[in-house]
Amino acid sequence: MKIASLEYCLGSHMETWDELLKDNPDWDKESLTSKTGVSIRYVSGSDETALTLAVAASVELLTKNGKDAINGLIYVTQSPDSHIPATACLLHQELGLPSNCFAFDLNQGCSGFIYGLSIASSMLASCELQQILLVCSETYRKYIDIHDRTCRPIFSDGASAVIIRSEDKGSLGPFTFLTDGSGAPNLTLKDPQNHNDLPRLFMNGPSVLMFTMAAVPKATNTLLEMASLKIDDIDLFIFHQASAVVLDNIQRALDIPDARFYRHVQFVGNTVSSTIPIALKHALDEGVVNEGATLLLMGFGVGYSLAGCIVRT
């Protein structure tokens, strides 16, 4: 079982620091850049939604890989175009997937891709399926105020599409999970002041940082123990690309050398559930990941929720 192919699509507008500073002349660019690590952000246009981004990423993927063998569609989003019916059904329709294909939404954020991998791997095995399409898509930027110094410099809109295929090569797992609902108020949507506006994303940066600093190193060691592996056995660590300060602290706590700690947040920003698949695609394209490599992937954040897994390519 393996991650067979990946593609992604970002919001169409490339937002520069000049734009942020034009709206917020009192912001300290140097300080924010050093904390976030983000050089450029991608923002969806008024005619773009999580679904349209998801369609674009999926079409790119299915054009190269075909769609007739897709047995299931898992759609990870917290920016759904539709609550009733599930947006996965709309995506299924847009992509023209086979009618005997399952499709459902999965409401998770930063841990969503790993959750999706876990469910996909379970269904491939238990239902004797061949291929599952896992799509992650978020347009958090639609919920972020232009003057929000905590959120605006970090988040981008984007979608990723991944085919998980049942085959003799590669493996997915073990998986580890953590849920702490006491952290829910620290990263959430709040009602707008004007009821005609969209709700606003709120993030308590210090609290979310403390959660990652406490949970991620511990969960990483738990996962390694489950797999009977050590840090040195992992060819590449790809953590959720939350921000530079989060990645710096994880790397420091686990003492992972630069060559095996993948960073991509500076190029794209935080696309929530798509940061890991986007980073993985670039690692593969750059030749950083070879056949037979052992990877550790871990997503964490809103919920609080954490999910990690070992992947063998």
Add this chain to the structure above:
Amino acid sequence: MMDQNSVLEIIESALRSHDAEIDDTSDVQWDSLSHVSILVALDTAFDGKLSEIEDLHGAYSVEDIISILQSIGLVD
């Protein structure tokens, strides 16, 4: 165990990177971005021991931070 002056130096150093005005460190105020810098600096200085201390992420004064660190025996 670390002494209080060392903790004050760490906080001052973290705040100076944000050009915060420091007249009397016991009265200095800072925002959430500066608080992130302080938490990271303190966690580094204490070899990762602070990540489990939830009270710290709401401690936005020097007095509160030192009080919490003293209560768990990290500062004298």
